Amino acid sequence: MITRLLVANRGEIARRVFATCRALGVETVAVHSDADADAPFVAEADQAVRLPGNTPAETYLRIGRILDAARRTGADAVHPGYGFLAENAEFAAAVTDAGLTWVGPPAKAIAAxxxxxxxxxxLAEAGVPMLPTWTDADDITDFPVLVKASAGGGGRGMRVVRDAAQLAEAVASARREAAAAFGDGTVFIERYVERGRHVEVQIFGDTHGTVAALGVRECSVQRRHQKIIEEAPGVIPAELRQRLHEAAVAAGRAVDYVGAGTVEFLLAPTGEFFFLEMNTRLQVEHPVTELCTGLDLVRLQLMVAEGQPLPENATDPHWMRGYAIEVRLCAEDPAQGWRPATGTVHRFAVPGVAREFGNLRAIGLRLDSGVVDGSTVGVHYDSMLAKVIAWGQTRAEAIRLLAGALARAELHGVTTNRDLLVRVLRSPEFGAVEIDTGFLDRHEEVFAPLLPADQVSLVALAAALATAAARRADAPVLAGLPSGWRNVPAFGQVTRYTGPDGEIEVRYRLDRTGALADWSTDRPDTVASGDAPAVELVSAAPDRVVLDVDGVRRAYRVHRVGSEVFVDGPDGAASLAELPRFPLPTAELAAGSLLAPLPGAVTRVHVEVGQRVAAGDLLLTLEAMKLEHPVLAPTDGVVAELPVPAGGQVDTGAVLAVVDNSSSARLTPRRDLEPSNPE
Incomplete structure (x- = not known):
């Protein structure tokens, strides 16, 4: 029997495993980097061991350090979570050789x-359908194709290539990203199926020879080949579902599989399906299977690791009930090319959550989160904050529940993909299951923020009134007087913010009773101009403002942290930064300066100072949060400055390059310049 389990992972997956351990009476051990020292998963563990450093290579990928942590804490078993070493056969073998119980498939299956x-x-020999595959780019004559990393998944190293001219750079870029993510830059190339659906089968094997299929999941809505919405049981015909189950079980039996695994397939519009990969671990999206089957997959992992057979309810083909949908809530900005976001999570609150990290007994929401209020999102790991999962008796019911909860969630401090998720869930095409892996490419409308542009002024007004109420509440004298009140009114109050669309100035005046006498903004395209609706102030408190807009009451929740003001209203949320009345002078940047959007490392510089470039040309590559981010020329011009060499570290806002588009820009008198850091 397992008595003390070390989880060789971090974030929400560590918390997820700990939740089952607490229910079973198993003691827990966390390992953590310096960056994660104050993370929730560390606080929840019975014991925790520091892994010195911050990067995965220094910490979570160090087999020796993790085994030493198990020895020092007396752990008798290791759970790898997912990511990092979860699919590392050397790690699995090392755990077993150390006399510990490995909660995962055998090293031989992982290696295979x-x-x-x-x-x-x-698996082709086992009869599992396959796509045409190449290892030599020179053999490819038909496009499009997909470049993939051989040693890992999760979208790392994937590139769609639609013509021969793009192939060489796509392969080189995929190799670099795969090497950074998995320590192995080997790639291969497959035929790319247009409008294919990404489906997968959860399998489970035990040491008694049983391999069971626990249903099909739909994972087609993706960004950068990474899943953002997953569903179970998936809307596919029963006959096709049965064939997928049979193919997945055949894959498991071909490698004598034990434990939790996922066999992923690409489903073509013709009804054909092809093997993509087999993940020899628990998946991020396992909660949708748990909610539809009533099974605790982590509990099953522990049982199987202890040598117990799978229970009968795990092998019954009729266990599925209802429908579950999961979204991955990430710290990133979809409107800015999925740029990852960093910072402090000032508030993380999803309304209506019935359970955290556990199964539901009725219609409701589950939250698997790696962050809480006050958590820091850094640059060393991926951008996922949490998974929000809804279960309903029908797919439509689950969609409505999940979209409503996300829309009302208070997510303050870092930019998230929440608005995109809500718009996808509420789109008619998603509701009609008109989805495939290219869904986001075809539906640009889902990238629009939930808050309409013509409502930004009302949000800014609510922020200004809440801030004024807070200041009056803190006033040492005459706190009961209305904000800005004068015996002889002359000027209204003015507050300036930077908001979602730039700067906005709010002007308002309260009369001696505290009523809103008048207000306006400097935005000509908003409700505060022309035929603006009548607005009355119903109430204003530091954290809540209620406005009557043309006879309809609208409540705004307001949360202020320093100069940042977060407003959640009936139409959406906005983050505003109050500008100082008398700003301090700052250094002026050179025209054409390109700034680092987040901390990271410059991995390659593709141009030289003095080189002429065209708008859209690749200048350099920034690596942050395990992904490559291209920095492109914003206009035609000449490269005037490249202050950061390849390998240099930068903070947010650092100047990466300057492109001079003036007529006086000077070219370096040389022939065509080669990249400064060639392959």
């Missing part, structure tokens, strides 16, 4: 599926 090319060959 770890090399994607070898896995495809092995």
């Amino acid at each position: 599926m770890g090399d994607k090319m070898e896995a495809k060959a092995l």
Whole structure:
């Protein structure tokens, strides 16, 4: 029996495993980097061991340090979570050799599926359908194709290539990203199926020879080949579902699989399906399977690791009930090319959550979160903050519940993909299951913020009134007087913010009773101009403002942190930054300066000072949060400055390059320049 379990992972997956351990009476051990020292998963563990450093290579990927932590804490078992070392056969073997129980598949099975090319060959012999595959780019004559990393998944190293001219750079870029993520830059190339659906089968094997299929999940809505919405049981015909189950079980049996695993397939519009990969671990999206089956998959992992057989309810083909949908809530800005966001999570509150990290017994919401109020989102790990999962008796019911909860959630401090998720869930096409892996490419409308542009002025007014109420509440004398009140009114009050669309100035005046006498903004395209609706102030408190807009009451929740003001209203949320009345002078940037959007490392510089470039040309590559971010020329011109060399570290706002588009820009008198950091 397992008595003390070390989880060799972090964030929400560590918290998820700990939740089951607490229910079973198993003691827990966390390992953590310096950056994660104050993270919730560390606080929840019975014991925790520091792994010195911050980057994965220094910490969560160090097998020796993790085994030493198990020895020092007396752990008798290791759970790898997902990511990091979860699919590392060497780690699995090392845990077993150390006399510890490995909560995962055998090292031999991990190794067999770890090399994607070898896995495809092995499973093809078992009768699992495969796509045409190449290892030599010179052999490819038909496009489009998909470049993939051989040693890992999660979208790392994937590139869609639509013509031969793009292939060489796509392969090189995929190799670099795969090497950074998995320590192995090997890639291969597959035929790319247009409008294909990404579906997968959860399988489970035990040491008694049983391999069971626990249903199909739909994972087609993706960004950068990474899933953002997952569903179970998936809307597909029963006959096709049965064939997928059979193919997945055949894949498991081909490698004598034990434990939790996922066999992923690409479903073509014709009804054909093809093997993509087999993930030899618990998946991020496992909660949707748990809510539809009533099974605790982590509990099953522990049982199987202890040598117990799978229970009968895990092998019953009729266990599925209802419908579950999961979204991955990430710290990133979809409107800015999925740029990851960093900072402090000042408030993280999802309304209506019935359970955290556990199964539901009725219609409701589950939250698996890696952050709480006050958590810091840094640059060293991926951008996922939490998973929000809804279960309903029907798919439509689950969609409505999940979209409503996300729209009302208070997510303050870092930019998130919440608005995109809500718009996808509420789109008619998603509701009609008109989805495939190219869904986001075809539906640009889902990238629009939930808050309409013509409502920004009302949000700014609510922020200004709440701030004024807070100042009056803190006033040492005459706190009961209305904000800005004068015996002889002359000027209204003015507050300036930077908001979602730039600067906005709010002007308002309260009369001696505290009523809103008048207000306006400097935005000509908002409700405060022309035929603006009549607005009355119903109430104003530091954290809540109620306005009557043309006879309709609208409540705004307001949360202020320093100069930042977060407003959640009936139409959406906005983050505003109050500008100082008398700003201090700052250094002026050179025209054409390109700034680092987040901390990271410059991995490659593709141009030289004095080189002429065209708008959209690749200048350099920034690596942050495990992804490559291209920095492109904003206009035609000449590269005037490149202050950061390849390998240099930068903070947010650092100047990466300057492109001079003036007529006086000077070219370096040389022939065509080669990249400064060639392959």
